[in-house]
Amino acid sequence: ERGEYRHYMQKEIFEQPRAVADTLESRIGPHGVLPNIFGVGGDELLAKVQGIHIVACGTSYHAGMVARYWIEEFARLPVSVEVASEYRYREVVVPPGTLFVAISQSGETADTLAAMRESRRRGYLGTLAICNVPESSVVREADLKLMTRAGPEIGVASTKAFTTQLTALALLTLQLAQQRGLEATRYADLCQQLISLPRAIERALALEPQVVELSARFIHRQHALFLGRGAQYPVALEGSLKLKEISYIHAEAYPAGELKHGPLALVDEEMPVVAVAPSGPLLDKLKSNLQEVKARGGELIVFAAGDAGMDAETGKGVALRLDPVGEFIAPAVFTIPLQLLAYHVAVLRGTDVDQPRNLAKSVTVE
Numbered sequence: 001e002r003g004e005y006r007h008y009m010q011k012e013i014f015e016q017p018r019a020v021a022d023t024l025e026s027r028i029g030p031h032g033v034l035p036n037i038f039g040v041g042g043d044e045l046l047a048k049v050q051g052i053h054i055v056a057c058g059t060s061y062h063a064g065m066v067a068r069y070w071i072e073e074f075a076r077l078p079v080s081v082e083v084a085s086e087y088r089y090r091e092v093v094v095p096p097g098t099l100f101v102a103i104s105q106s107g108e109t110a111d112t113l114a115a116m117r118e119s120r121r122r123g124y125l126g127t128l129a130i131c132n133v134p135e136s137s138v139v140r141e142a143d144l145k146l147m148t149r150a151g152p153e154i155g156v157a158s159t160k161a162f163t164t165q166l167t168a169l170a171l172l173t174l175q176l177a178q179q180r181g182l183e184a185t186r187y188a189d190l191c192q193q194l195i196s197l198p199r200a201i202e203r204a205l206a207l208e209p210q211v212v213e214l215s216a217r218f219i220h221r222q223h224a225l226f227l228g229r230g231a232q233y234p235v236a237l238e239g240s241l242k243l244k245e246i247s248y249i250h251a252e253a254y255p256a257g258e259l260k261h262g263p264l265a266l267v268d269e270e271m272p273v274v275a276v277a278p279s280g281p282l283l284d285k286l287k288s289n290l291q292e293v294k295a296r297g298g299e300l301i302v303f304a305a306g307d308a309g310m311d312a313e314t315g316k317g318v319a320l321r322l323d324p325v326g327e328f329i330a331p332a333v334f335t336i337p338l339q340l341l342a343y344h345v346a347v348l349r350g351t352d353v354d355q356p357r358n359l360a361k362s363v364t365v366e
């Protein structure tokens, strides 16, 4: 039941500290990822992996995109990520030792399931399902599995499924990285970051009153741009998907460096530009991208790490500060204010938040 919350989506957003903690439970300890959390023989199979193909749809696809940045950086394995409806009809080249990873909340998405069946004929080392429904088709048909423990997700717009998928993919990253000799202190730091994720999400949720305030800026908007760089680019994609799904505002996400290759032409006083700007090596580059928006009168809404010094960049826009967090978990943490933004804009616009028009919770037809 919804309890004190106005919609299931809001309840599910606030369940995320618990859902992420449950997904970590008995899978990671003080010394790292525990043995065989992917099923019997899982660690042996993962040790043989030389590359990864991730396939999913929608929000689950965005989780896969984040994982590509992680796995390439920390495990030094090549990763491709593709939407299932494209993957299944493409003549995919599968190098020896490639692992197929399907990500699905429901485990019944028609394209994801068909892609997984198709992968059987394509010569993979094995298949891994990251899924929220234990008895689903995707889970039944996979060699290895790691369940997200989000609990039932009722709102059509996916929230806690996404952050628990990121949590599961972070565990996969750590396992692969350790097997490939990631330096011990680095590994320990990443584990600590992941263990601290539920608390970090709680702190981000505490920003709700500020997000409510800035959501008023969107009530009469037709369009919005979302920008991010690195692993925050898929977070920007996810933020724009949430906004368009439930508020029906046309939203697009770009990697910030692409701005001047086209979308900058859209920027004027009518265009709110939402940027995800945690601290990190790409922050200065992002700041110069945002200067370009400001110079054209675009209204900047920046979600920044407390130490990022973004206030001066926003002009008539607004910067909302999050507590600084480690770079590894930042994508999951910065997702939270974007979910809250989409939710509160939709509430202000009076749309049907839990049941957006034209959409189904589980897309079981092609």
Ligand code: F6R
Binding pocket: 057, 058, 059, 060, 061, 103, 104, 105, 106, 107, 108, 109, 112, 156, 157, 158, 159, 241, 242, 245, 361, 362, 363
């Ligand atoms: C967006 C959303 C969809 C799903 C997509 C895949 O909020 O919910 O984009 O993420 O339909 O669904 P699953 O993960 O069940 O395969």
